[in-house]
Amino acid sequence: MTTAKRKAMLEAGKSLFLSQGIMQTSMEEIAEAVPVSKMTVYNHFQSKEGLLDQVVDLLIAESWAQLQELLDEAKDPLEAFTRLYQEQERFSPAVSEPFVSDLAKFPEQMDKMLSFHQQKVLPELQLLIFKGQQKGQIRKDISPHILVAFLSFIKEYSARVPWYEGLGSPNAVGEQMMRILYYGFLEPDSRSSAASAAEPELNGTADDPDRDDRKEASAVKSPDDK
Secondary structure, eight states: OOHHHHHHHHHHHHHHHHHHOSTTOOHHHHHHHTTOOHHHHHHHHSSHHHHHHHHHHHHHHHHHHHHHHHHHHOSSHHHHHHHHHHTHHHHSOOOOHHHHHHHTTOHHHHHHHHHHIIIIIHHHHHHHHHHHHHTTSBOTTSOHHHHHHHHHHHHHHHHHOOTTTTSOOHHHHHHHHHHHHHHHHBOHHHHHHHHHHSOGGGTTTTTOTTHHHHHHHHHSOOTTOO
16 A cells, blocks of 8 residues: 555545544545545554544644644744634644544543643643743743643543533634633733734734723713713
């Protein structure tokens, strides 16, 4: 089997697992997406669990490479965190609720992803937070260790408990949580800089979520106003 065929099967498995869930995806569907015979997929990966193991390894490798690329390109911690916030789709592949729920049924794979996050991603973020504090971009009244412990707790709790049911897709919920966190730990001056660099629909509102409410209130006249 060629390297290209193996890569195509992994990509097909990743795409289908993420979009429709692990349990809902058959090996036949993966084979048809390549396309190869179902026997070819089984000959190489032995089982769906074997393919999932390789897919998780691929997701981890891609996430690590993307994070390292961003850290190398960013000129300072504020730019790094701003890009992490603005480019969430790049660093968090679109996943479905079935995928998140199904992954919990494979403890070994779940633990692998959590270990990667705790042992590699979080230390990088902790160092980035510390550097941002030294530059006056991130609030110094927040301990990098406590902030990273909080992130770790949220990551593990989110992975094991389907608390987001009814709140929207995992990606939509994650985007909202990232926004709360991002604008919560920045220094006031950094919030203004970040807001000006954010996407157009957030400009002028992300750093002041009550602005629209105040505008509406000011537009309502009292009974005594003429």
